[in-house]
Amino acid sequence: MPFLSDCHRSTCFPFFAQSFWYNFIVLEKAYDPKAVEDAIYASWEKSGAFKPESCPKDGEPFTISMPPPNATGQLHLGHAVMLALEDIFIRYARMNGKRALWVPGTDHAAIATENVVIKRLKEQGMKDPRKELGREKLIATIAEFVEESKATIRSQVRKMGSSCDWSRERYTFEPSLNRCVNEVFVKMHADGLIYRGHRIVNWDPKLQTTVSDDEVVYKEEKGVFFTFQYGPFQISTARPETKFGDKYVVMHPDDKRYKRYKHGDTFEAEWINGPVRATVIKDESVDPEFGTGVMTITPWHDHIDFEIAERHGLEKEQIIGFDGRLLEIAGEFFGKKIEEARPLIVEKLKAKGLLVKADENYVHNKAVSQRGGGSIEPQIKLQWFIDVNKEVVPWQQKGSKKAEKMSLKQIMHSVVHHGDVEIIPDRFGKTYFHWIDNLRDWCISRQIWWGHRIPVWYRGTDTAVGAKAPGPEWNQDEDTLDTWFSSALWTWSTLVDPKKAADSTLSLEEILKQSPDFQAFHPTAVMETGYDILFFWVARMILMTTYATGQIPFKTVYLHGLIRTRDGRKMSKSDPETMIDPLDMISKYGADALRLSMIVGQSAGADSRLYEEKIAGYRNFINKLWNASRFVLMQCEQAGIDPKMIDKLPENASLSLADRAVLHASECLIADITKGLSAYSLSEAGDRLYSFVWDYFCDWYLELSKGTANHAVLVHVLRRILKLLHPYCPFVTEQLWGQVKKTEDGALILQSWPAPHEKRKDAKAFADLQVLIDVISSIRKLRNDHNVEPGKEITVTIVGKKFCELLESQEAHIRRMCKVGSLTFTTDSVKVENAASAFLSDIEIHLSLAGLFDAGKLKESLLREQAELTKYVSGLQGKLSNKSFVDKAPKELVDEQKTKLAETEEKLKKIEERLKNL
């Protein structure tokens, strides 16, 4: 059987045959990631290994769209964890012979980027950059800034070891993606899914733009809750400044207190600027339990009030201007800012005797802009919206025979409900459905300049929709699109052929049909991102992509959690002490260590805590692996064997117990890691690799192989480890691979994932080695317990019973690893004077303590063990004497407990004998 027959792609890349990293003949004593990472990355990139063209042509496509970082600045830990996870997915897929494509890119991040640049310009002394520069110049300035940022991000993504295809890098604001945005807008408009209307929107007076519902956050704030007399009613409010135009009082139709007032009744009330005529409205949305059960409404500045006004066809009046100042309707308060006007208005009402109560301890939620941080003022404004309820999109649900017309909401619901899109962890599915249930029409227009311009043109009362002006006298819409409109297309707009996208004669459908990458790589396999943008982005990708392409954007959504500080706080820019900069960590501990620290011990969708000791711990692991490899290489060197020439593994029959055991263990390891990675259980699989390498391979196999090394097995198992570990720690494994790979093999990144060889399994050897390990551990413990000097050779008698032959065959190991001078094996129990003893299952170990013998101490330790075992035995006896247990528990379990009881009782007997003889 050829050794490592699974390296079928070994000859694809001649570049690697004389690769740069063969400089090291003897490895350095400690691994220095800084010295090698950049060069390894460069060689991967240069070789074309990141491109799907390097994968087998008949491989199944496996695509990941990298969530594009905002082209505004620095990579943070959120990006780092995303890159680490996706790189593991993609490397694993690649090694499994799939045509793996990972598309990188950046996002123009409309509001965020414009803000950053405007802030900078202001810091440089500009008072109002928008006014001073004008639209074109501001856009040019931002574009320049973005180019710098992109360069920074690119280099940082590389630092993480991300094996993405840079030749396919995209940017949400480049021409081909802009074409897709325009085409989708036009298509949606034609289908009646995009409309323009006067609706209530979230207006950010600070940023001077609307924002979407998802960009509004609520902050708890303590304020004053005023109750005023309003005609015959008492009404309460926290916002008296909005009350100028109020001319409706609303109450629940069933509220008995107000039974005598009929819907439509009018009355006169003295109010802020004199008497007003008000109308009674009965509406079920009013909660009779809250306050007085009566309220006045301000439809222009409140979502709920707007809805009530719409229901009853009431008038709406604007009170607050878009600059956040009161309008003329406020009379003497005209032009005043809200904070300024509020106390004055209250004062005036009080003077009129209309203030009934002022509750100072009122806590309410204040709407704040997530981006700008300023107060959100609901306003009625002429804006563009996506209709999420109109049932006009043909969609064929899983399991149904033909396409039906569905709404965007319904499609979004359907694809997740039917499992076309699987969300990991699945509990986020619930969150997603809940969000859809509450989804209102999506306001997509923004009053900022940095972004995709709305492809709509006006001439007088004429309107035309399309990317190009129908004629010279037409003016384009001033607004731009919400940034999520363009990033919602990301999984496929990045796969569109830019040449086809530049051809204005083609329709969107034709562009997609004629784009080879789209045809080959869409839908993508997995979307990996933070759960915090499930709504912003993931949901919108599903919405837009199913509509525009008829395909789901991805089959699996894998959501990761937030990375927090050691004490569970959010890392924030405003508090630099809490921040861990991934680049600092890479330069200190290496990218591999950082990657492991963010993956192992973390589960999907859960927040995790990161701190430097954790990263250092994984750095130690990487170094352990390095030194294990160093050991293997030194063994080969001493024997005059070139590890690169090692090709065949001897037949099992000719191998030592330890060799057979480690081969068995490594075969089992393959199965476990493969299963774990296929199921996206990265933490479990990573943990398994960690303990295999450290606790089994290094601590036992390498120790046992000292003096009796089988070079073929050493190199074979090491190669296996490097392959299995490669997705997690690409740099160090690639570096070491260069030392131990077969000469004709190429880089590790393109090696095939190992398949288990059943013939190499030997469970008996594995179990036998465990017996030896237990014996060695027990002798070491005896030495330690009885303070035997570390250098002192000891005399040991082992009563091996059925294991006698096995242990005798491993005598040399026992002698060396426990510093045993005189070692005697017997089949039957013997009496050893002045000895400390350990009792394993069917094995007794007696360590002669001549000269060191301390009867008191020995007695003490025996008594302790006796107590422990007695407790255990009584537990087992209790179980076994319980009839229901014996009757109902599975037979194997009962037998197992019986065996354990017998063994433990035997041990106890021995201990009692020893105690008697002391």
Next chain:
RNA sequence: GGGCAAUUAGCUCAGCUGGUUAGAGCGCCACAUUGACAUUGUGGAGGUCACAAGUUCGAAUCUUGUAUUGCCCACCA
């Protein structure tokens, strides 16, 4: 107000479909320094698995309730 999650060693976390004498890493204690590795090795201490009730022969694990913490959604005039 509605929903979701967490609670296991000093700290950070595993423990999957109920059966382990409840595990790991870091930290701690003792010992070890020229042969892969002190970014190390050997051995050890340390846990009523938040609490209560229930289901079961058997519960860290399942059910219900309670408490504490965190998050998401709704937005109360």
